[in-house]
Amino acid sequence: MGRSVVMVGDSITDSDRPRRTEGLGDGWVSLAAAALRTRGDDAVVFNRGVSGDRVQDLRARWRTDVIDLHPAVLTVLVGVNEAWRRYEDDDPVSPEAFEADYRAILAEAMVDSSPRLILMEPFLTAADGSRAHWREDLDPRRAVVARLAAELDATFVPLQSILDDAARVHGPAALAPDSVHPSALGAQVLARAWLTAYGPDLRPGHAR
Secondary structure (H helix, E strand, O other): OOOEEEEEEOHHHHOOOOOOOOOOOOOHHHHHHHHHHHOOOOOEEEEEEOOOOOHHHHHHOHHHHOHHHOOOEEEEEOOHHHHHHHHHHOOOOOHHHHHHHHHHHHHHHHHHOOOEEEEEOOOOOOOOHHHHHHHHHHHHHHHHHHHHHHHOOOEEEOHHHHHHHHHHHHOHHHHOOOOOOOOHHHHHHHHHHHHHHHOOOOOOOOOO
16 A cells, blocks of 8 residues: 545535545546546555645644654645635634644644645635635735745645636636635636646655
């Protein structure tokens, strides 16, 4: 069996994955896993996205959904639901609490198995103008993820700028009609970004 590659996050990662099997859903994780198989990579990919989750929810299920899988490569994409819940449900989480929980889950992962970390930046497209003000909540969390990646020598995936570039070609609604959840095209953009971060080969002695 190949190395364990775990993707954890919210609905963007979940993508309607089945819960009774190890299915990968119909989003970017499935596309990335298919690309790994095509290139002959024997990694075993696990999708541990849960729709609606914030980082505090990841922390609550971290042992079962992440640590017990002993990931060699761990990818985290979380942060937009903090904004969603603040503006839709009046249930805010401070950037400081977000950072504390995010830092705690990464620290626990590093103690257990020292995985290669790929931290993906939370994002919003400009498709739904009524959500443009969410950036004031999201941007500090984007900064937290970038800072943690730098501190921990993790690979940082700047999804906001990647999607902004793609939006100039395709339009933001083609990537995420509600500004949050990727379309099929948006999922392709995320999968390509992850594959670039993952690199061609992660075996010892090979490029990272």
